[in-house]
Amino acid sequence: MEPADRKLFVLDTNVLLHEPLAAYSFEEHDVVVPMTVLEELDQIKDRKRDVSRDARVAIRTLENLLGGASPEQIINGVDIPARENHAEVSGKLSIFPDHQLNVSKASLPGDHNDNLIINAALHLQKQLAPRQVVLVTKDINMRLKAKGAGMALVEDYRTDQLIDDIRFLTKGFREFKGNFWDQVKDVNSQMVGRHTHHKVARSALDDEPVFANQYLIDEDSDFCARVAKVTDNEVDLIDYGRERLMHLETWGIKPKNIYQGMAMQALLDPEIDMVILTGPAGCGKTLLAMAAALETVIERNLYDKVIVTRNTPEIAESIGFLPGTEEEKMAPWLAAITDTLEVLHKHDENPAGSMNYIMEKANVQFKSVNFMRGRSIQHSFVLLDECQNLTASQIKTIITRMGEGSKLVCSGNLAQIDSNYLTSVTSGLTYIVERFKDFEGSANVYLNGVVRSRLAEFAEEQL
Structure with a gap:
């Protein structure tokens, strides 16, 4: 491809935080990182939050690509070498000194980092015309501002997006x-x-x-x-037969519809290493998973313990202020699990005593996602709850922890995403559903129908 035919992609900071290796994702086209983006990465890399790790990985990636080049080469562009899974890469990577730009009347006020990056993209668009210059950002408002300021091509970063709807x-x-x-x-x-x-x-x-x-x-x-x-x-x-699945029972729970029957069969099958449960609030995802966990650990002795984990917002900063052990610190975020245990034992003569006894006998452990990195989890039933708020890389961190004889259950509702940077099509939950759909060791079931209560069912349909 001739240089003039190559597109020039200007990357925003959130693209590198979302995918630190994003520079490799543009095939034969060229990539520009404004100096303002490097300054934002520098401010983020020392924060006591999980995003700082992504900032450091992004900085190291840029250093590996540009570290041996001269200042002139860095400004003009350094060839991006091909690597595993990115053999088609043949573009150039450069740093644009946007702090040297003189802000014109046609540009946005230069007192905000987003505006500085947009101004850099506008400058390159004007300077390199008719070559196509594309601003890439995951910030919806920034995309609107850029278009309003005159940027012809503005895109979301969708390299890891497997479906459009x-x-x-x-x-x-x-x-x-x-x-x-x-x-x-x-x-x-x-x-x-x-x-x-x-x-x-x-x-x-x-x-x-x-x-x-x-x-x-x-x-x-x-x-x-x-x-x-x-x-x-x-x-x-x-x-299996519909009738047979509807008569399955695990820890006193029977399916209320065929979708729960299919999910229960997958949860109880020791040949399936990972089960992905999706569906609306109140469809029984957590209840079925916990019932299957207790059944397979206590009654069938297939696993040694139950590990329950989920993403917690600002976990690195806020968990330390809560009293007690790691399990006690995680308890407020895992109230859905304790609520489920109460439902499973509400008819016992002493429900509180039964819960404590079962949690001890099943060795139920509450763990933080942040502390899962580096572990090797053997012979365990692992429940990853609310994973619609995790990115693909965060879920990969959990899945790759699974050792010999362990089973992983990922559950979540794609209509209840709390993350500022994730949508239903970019969520890690959507990513693994598509990636694992043809893997013989995993099963995925969408639990169609709300069974929690008629109020919850009406709310899910009408609100």
């Missing part, structure tokens, strides 16, 4: 109209252990994609199966 997110099951067997001409059935396996032609399931551990149900019969294996021409199904 949350409606297209894989639900983990497919529901066929009518009777499933009316659509299947040939089937080869056989007993394998306690289960019936059906091998059907791939063409019998239409042209829609089929994934490992995807559930299949229909409207008019008792049919309910899980995809065991997919080849180019054939699909191997494990037949």
Whole structure:
């Protein structure tokens, strides 16, 4: 590609905080980092918050790319070397000294860092015309300001965004109209252990994609199966039956709908290493996960302990002011878990005593996500709750901690994201649903329907 045909991407600070290796993500195009961005990274790197780690990684990445270059080369651009997973990279990286710009009447007031970065992009747009200059930022308001100031091309950073609309997110099951067997001409059935396996032609399931551990149900019969294996021409199904799933029971809890039945089957299956539960508030994600945890740890002895963790806002600063041990410090953020334990034991003669006994017998531990890095968790049932507020890299940190004989359950509601920089399509929960949808060791179930109460159900539908 000729230099004039290459786009020039101007990166905002939040792009490097979101993805410290973002410089490698623009293939054959060139990347510019304004000096104001480096100053913001310098201010953030020493904060006592998790974002400071991303700032330091971003600074080290820029140092590795530019450290051996002369000042003239850094301003004119240094070749970005190809690396693993980024073999197509062939652009240049440069630092733009935007602090030397003379603010004109056409520019934004230079008393705010966002304005300085926008002014730098406007200057490059004017200086390099007709070459395309693109400002990349995850700040919605900054994108609006830039367009209003005359920036022709402004984009969000979407390299890690796998879908464009949350409606297209894989639900983990497919529901066929009518009777499933009316659509299947040939089937080869056989007993394998306690289960019936059906091998059907791939063409019998239409042209829609089929994934490992995807559930299949229909409207008019008792049919309910899980995809065991997919080849180019054939699909191997494990037949469970709707009636059988609806009669599952774990720690005194029975499914209230077929979606909970599918989730419970996945939670209790020791062959599935990770279960992802999504759905609206009140659909039973945490209740099913905790019931399965107690069942598999205490009754079935499949795991040694239960570890419950979740993201907590400003955890590094605020957790230290709470009294007690790490478990006691985490208790306010994990009240949903204790509420669930109360529901599971509300009919006991001494509910409080039962809860304390069960938590001790199941070795239930409350842990902070920040303290999970570097660990290797063996033979444990791990529940990662409220993970819609985690980025893809944060969830990766948890998943890569899982050792031999451990099971991970990720649950969250994509309609309740609290992070300032995440949306339903950029959440780490959405990312892992799409990335793991064809992994034979994971299952994903969208729990359709609110079962908490009629009030919660009405609120979810109408508000």
